[in-house]
Amino acid sequence: MKAKCPICRRAVPAGEPDFPFCSPRCREVDLGKWATEEYRIPGEPVYLPEMGRAGQDDGE
Numbered sequence: 001m002k003a004k005c006p007i008c009r010r011a012v013p014a015g016e017p018d019f020p021f022c023s024p025r026c027r028e029v030d031l032g033k034w035a036t037e038e039y040r041i042p043g044e045p046v047y048l049p050e051m052g053r054a055g056q057d058d059g060e
């Protein structure tokens with residue numbers, strides 16, 4: 001089973017120590033990407049209106 005590195009799109013064979021990343025470098029890039037996303041949304045609460053609506057429909 002193979003996967004593609006989400007950062008550079010290279011094929012990564014299962015068993016790689018950094019799977020699904022091709023290298024520690026790409027793994028760090030991905031972590032940095034998530035950290036950046038958090039900085040862009042400082043403390044904003046996450047609402048899931050779709051879930052609440054579905055629950056009401058179920059009750060009927």
Ligand SMILES: [Zn+2]
Nearest residue numbers: 005008022026
């Ligand atoms: Zn990579």
